[in-house]
Amino acid sequence: MAGRLSLNQATIKRATVKQAVDGCAKHGVPSIGLWREPVADAGIEQTRKLVRQAGLRVSSLCRGGFLTDPDNKNAIDDNKRAIDEAHTLGTDTLVMVVGGVPDRDLIGARQRVQDGIEVLTPYAQEAGVILALEPMHPIFCADRGVLSTLKQALDWAERFDAGVVVDAVHVWWDPELDAQIERAGRRIASYQVCDWLNPLPPDVLLGRALPGDGNIDLDRLTRHVAKTGYSKDVEVEIFNADLWAADPDEVIAEVVRRYHAFVEPAL
Amino acid sequence: MAGRLSLNQATIKRATVKQAVDGCAKHGVPSIGLWREPVADAGIEQTRKLVRQAGLRVSSLCRGGFLTDPDNKNAIDDNKRAIDEAHTLGTDTLVMVVGGVPDRDLIGARQRVQDGIEVLTPYAQEAGVILALEPMHPIFCADRGVLSTLKQALDWAERFDAGVVVDAVHVWWDPELDAQIERAGRRIASYQVCDWLNPLPPDVLLGRALPGDGNIDLDRLTRHVAKTGYSKDVEVEIFNADLWAADPDEVIAEVVRRYHAFVEPAL
Numbered sequence: 001m002a003g004r005l006s007l008n009q010a011t012i013k014r015a016t017v018k019q020a021v022d023g024c025a026k027h028g029v030p031s032i033g034l035w036r037e038p039v040a041d042a043g044i045e046q047t048r049k050l051v052r053q054a055g056l057r058v059s060s061l062c063r064g065g066f067l068t069d070p071d072n073k074n075a076i077d078d079n080k081r082a083i084d085e086a087h088t089l090g091t092d093t094l095v096m097v098v099g100g101v102p103d104r105d106l107i108g109a110r111q112r113v114q115d116g117i118e119v120l121t122p123y124a125q126e127a128g129v130i131l132a133l134e135p136m137h138p139i140f141c142a143d144r145g146v147l148s149t150l151k152q153a154l155d156w157a158e159r160f161d162a163g164v165v166v167d168a169v170h171v172w173w174d175p176e177l178d179a180q181i182e183r184a185g186r187r188i189a190s191y192q193v194c195d196w197l198n199p200l201p202p203d204v205l206l207g208r209a210l211p212g213d214g215n216i217d218l219d220r221l222t223r224h225v226a227k228t229g230y231s232k233d234v235e236v237e238i239f240n241a242d243l244w245a246a247d248p249d250e251v252i253a254e255v256v257r258r259y260h261a262f263v264e265p266a267l
Numbered sequence: 268m269a270g271r272l273s274l275n276q277a278t279i280k281r282a283t284v285k286q287a288v289d290g291c292a293k294h295g296v297p298s299i300g301l302w303r304e305p306v307a308d309a310g311i312e313q314t315r316k317l318v319r320q321a322g323l324r325v326s327s328l329c330r331g332g333f334l335t336d337p338d339n340k341n342a343i344d345d346n347k348r349a350i351d352e353a354h355t356l357g358t359d360t361l362v363m364v365v366g367g368v369p370d371r372d373l374i375g376a377r378q379r380v381q382d383g384i385e386v387l388t389p390y391a392q393e394a395g396v397i398l399a400l401e402p403m404h405p406i407f408c409a410d411r412g413v414l415s416t417l418k419q420a421l422d423w424a425e426r427f428d429a430g431v432v433v434d435a436v437h438v439w440w441d442p443e444l445d446a447q448i449e450r451a452g453r454r455i456a457s458y459q460v461c462d463w464l465n466p467l468p469p470d471v472l473l474g475r476a477l478p479g480d481g482n483i484d485l486d487r488l489t490r491h492v493a494k495t496g497y498s499k500d501v502e503v504e505i506f507n508a509d510l511w512a513a514d515p516d517e518v519i520a521e522v523v524r525r526y527h528a529f530v531e532p533a534l
Contacts, residue, residue, distance in 0.1 A: 100465075101482045103482070104481075104482055104483065104484040105484065106439070106440070106482070106484065110442075137405060137406070138404060138405050138406070138440040138441070139404070139405070139406040139467075139471070141439075141440035141482075142463055142465040142481075142482045143465055143466065146440075148440050148441070148442055149441075149442060151442070151443075152442040172373070172408075173373070173405040173408035173413075173415050174405075174415070174416075175377075175415055175416060175418070175419040176418075196409055198367075198409040198410055199410065200406075200471060202469030202470075203469075204406070204467060204471055214371075214409075215368045215370070215371055215373070215408075215409045216371065217371040217372065217373065
């Protein structure tokens, strides 16, 4: 068994929930990170059943967020549904990708995210679901996530008693990282790993590699996260065109090997 | 005349020094930011003569840096040549792009940059040239610049009495930006503008747009920079495949229009 490894579904994007769950069971992966879209395809009750029958933990649900549009009433409603889904699926962690800048007003966009989180906080707390604020690599500030550093995520998380996500690919470059991980302590709701693909592919969203294939010192980062007392699962989440084109079964087998080689020794 | 506008040569990458200088003169651009490669093609003395005859200021020379290789003796020598060239060309500002991570050791790479700057500092000071440390957008941390934020640049600049570059495209996303610009004060050796292209093109290096065509609030940023007392030229530096394919003369005319519309009112 790969102790605390969680396979994030995005790593085998083309697989159905059933294929992903079966793959985890076959390869001894004890936990899975689910995405709302394939879960909707499979049906939420059916997903819950499949996961439970396989004896898997659900480490997180991706994703809520996208709160930066000036009119975000629909986004608030959708986030409430995401909170409900997380609760139903038996995970305490909803990953929040907060949304980009619809215009030139970055400060306004960041304010709207905070306003949205404030509205969602009591709903999430009642459901026992942590809003896990994910700082996104600044490359995504315009189109996907105006929450850009772990420091900023913690400023917000402390205000709303929320959690944060530490995803290696989003934070590895940050000169303040060590100090902010220490500050984060028990607020780390999800630790996600992959590596930084260099050179980047034409679609930077897919600029992720298997642990060990890029420039991130995952051993060092994992030790820092472990030192905070983080004891939850470690998700391997890789958006990569080659992995998506490969046989999911082989991808899971390789993820397990990389986890043992580059992550587990540092936990 | 476009008061403090400087045309960075990279904006019209295919043009020779002579074409760039003539274009500035024709369109009333009073200043130019030079690059070492086209200057070497034209000859440094010839470049000096052309610039002087046209009555242009040289706002900066791009670029020194690339100090992260474990064996960086050659890089040190090359940086000394760059300092000499800046002095000869009559600019006090050498833009430093510090280099990427050759392996997984980001902390070691950052240390080697600082060691290199320490070695170069007396040489630059004797030549009257400011080493202008340029924080690079974190997207370039792996391949081009491990100096990732203005805060980090200032930490180093204060240690070595160096300058910093504030380039809109590299820093616009930074939640700490306002405070760090205020901290920077007179250390801002160069202020460079362009906009953030969204969606990004396949080569992210070319993810820059004309002022007004992207997500950066240049008015706000420029006001903050101006408040520090910054009184030097403002470089428009745009790496953009469409602009490079266009007629340089038309590009310069458009740069002047954008400067008047999006930058000058805030100075």
